[in-house]
Amino acid sequence: xxxPERFRLHAPRSFLAWLEHxxxxxxxxxxxVSVAEVWALAGLAVLARKNGGDELRLSGGGDRAAMRFAHxxxxxxxxxxxxxxxxxxGQTVGLRRVMAIDVVExxxxxxxxxxxxxxxxxxxxxxxxxxLVELMRNAVQHSGDPLGCVVAAQRMDAGFRGYERSAVxxxxxxxxxxxxxxxxxxxxxxxxxxxxxxxxxQPHVSGSFGPGRTGSAFNAxxxxxxxxxxxxxxxxxxxxxxxxxALLLRGxxxxxxxxxxxxxxxxxxxxxxxxxxxxxxxxxxxALIETISAKAQQRTPERNTSAWVxxxxxxxxxxxxxxxxxxxxxxxxALVSRDQLQKRLFAREAVALDFRHMDVCTQSFLHALLxxxxxxxxxxxxxxxxxxxxxxxRTGIALVDAYARGG
Ligand SMILES: Nc1ncnc2c1ncn2[C@@H]1O[C@H](COP(=O)(O)OP(=O)(O)OP(=O)(O)O)[C@@H](O)[C@H]1O
Ligand SMILES: [Mg+2]
Numbered sequence: 045x046x047x048p049e050r051f052r053l054h055a056p057r058s059f060l061a062w063l064e065h066x067x068x069x070x071x072x073x074x075x076x077v078s079v080a081e082v083w084a085l086a087g088l089a090v091l092a093r094k095n096g097g098d099e100l101r102l103s104g105g106g107d108r109a110a111m112r113f114a115h116x117x118x119x120x121x122x123x124x125x126x127x128x129x130x131x132x133x134g135q136t137v138g139l140r141r142v143m144a145i146d147v148v149e150x151x152x153x154x155x156x157x158x159x160x161x162x163x164x165x166x167x168x169x170x171x172x173x174x175x176l177v178e179l180m181r182n183a184v185q186h187s188g189d190p191l192g193c194v195v196a197a198q199r200m201d202a203g204f205r206g207y208e209r210s211a212v213x214x215x216x217x218x219x220x221x222x223x224x225x226x227x228x229x230x231x232x233x234x235x236x237x238x239x240x241x242x243x244x245x246q247p248h249v250s251g252s253f254g255p256g257r258t259g260s261a262f263n264a265x266x267x268x269x270x271x272x273x274x275x276x277x278x279x280x281x282x283x284x285x286x287x288x289x290a291l292l293l294r295g296x297x298x299x300x301x302x303x304x305x306x307x308x309x310x311x312x313x314x315x316x317x318x319x320x321x322x323x324x325x326x327x328x329x330x331a332l333i334e335t336i337s338a339k340a341q342q343r344t345p346e347r348n349t350s351a352w353v354x355x356x357x358x359x360x361x362x363x364x365x366x367x368x369x370x371x372x373x374x375x376x377x378a379l380v381s382r383d384q385l386q387k388r389l390f391a392r393e394a395v396a397l398d399f400r401h402m403d404v405c406t407q408s409f410l411h412a413l414l415x416x417x418x419x420x421x422x423x424x425x426x427x428x429x430x431x432x433x434x435x436x437x438r439t440g441i442a443l444v445d446a447y448a449r450g451g
Contacts, residue, residue: 049077051084053320056283059084060290060310066100067313074111075104082198083215083318085114089122089139090194090217090314122194142180143192149372152176159199159212170329170404172212175319177372177406178267179216186251187220187315209322219314222287226251237288238306245272247340258447261378264411271319273336276302280321285312330436337443352421353445355438358429363388364396371402377412385417389426396429405437410444418448
């Protein structure tokens, strides 16, 4: 028998290589696995999901600790086609299937709360929700995987398996088309999977709109940019493995000290994204968002100076929309934008958005809600008022405002 396999984010190649071999033979022998962090379990589960055909077959009893852990966290349920388990509060969050956009925010909040029970800093919680939402949404929106994606998370306490500081690891995996093909819709010249991964991490790069634009009604191309910058700012790690390439980003002590490397010859038959960051690193979620927004703004120069987004209470009688009712549902956001905001703006009527009770807003959500509306508001010179926005939310709105105007 081979040396037992250890699947850890410290050394991500070994899982990807083992999996490649398993996929080639159609069978994964769980008896070979002695340690498996949750990112690897999600990657394995997503390929073993029953689909009535070419799924990866699992063999071996999996008696070792790794597979006992897998069974405990809902691996079998996900493979069999059930939703999954919710896992143990405070340690690991069970593997789950996610198939629709409208459940993403609720699941992200639930996972974050389980990993970081009450006593933890809310700042870390916000950043964790942010990352989970963006990654699940990407898989559901872009992968084309009819079975959706698998999400899981694990908390690594200091002292556990070489972790010097307590950290959280989250993973979202799908067995879909991969980033190269998804981006190919708008970047047909891209032929190399590594180049596609690098491209996807840049701001305003998306499979839903072409080069030179800053957004479509749905996407800003900001999700992976924000996440990779968060990894840098929090000394975290980001692994993106997607058909034909695998990239590992390690945040350093200083913001710009990042190390981006390719795991040559390694890949994943779908897209697997793992994000890990030390728990004590996020001291101020709003400051993180502010730094990242500033960087995005440098890359997408403002084209117009007269701002029609106003961070002040609207005049009496202004139509005001309570954003919390559609939190993180980008499809609803695009509809509200069209039916509630754009229509009124076209009729030269000011509108207001009330962001009370929204402590986290991903950039993609703000984009879907505001991008077209800001462009119209600028064109017709009618203001959009923004009320009760938390600092990080306000920063995100200002960013959309800056790149949408006139663009
Ligand atoms: N799981 C995935 N499967 C296939 N392609 C993906 C996946 N995740 C991301 N991509 C590709 O990478 C591109 C960039 O992703 P990113 O999250 O940065 O932007 P976006 O999703 O297009 O826009 P936004 O996140 O602002 O809504 C996507 O448009 C898509 O082409
Ligand atoms: Mg996205």
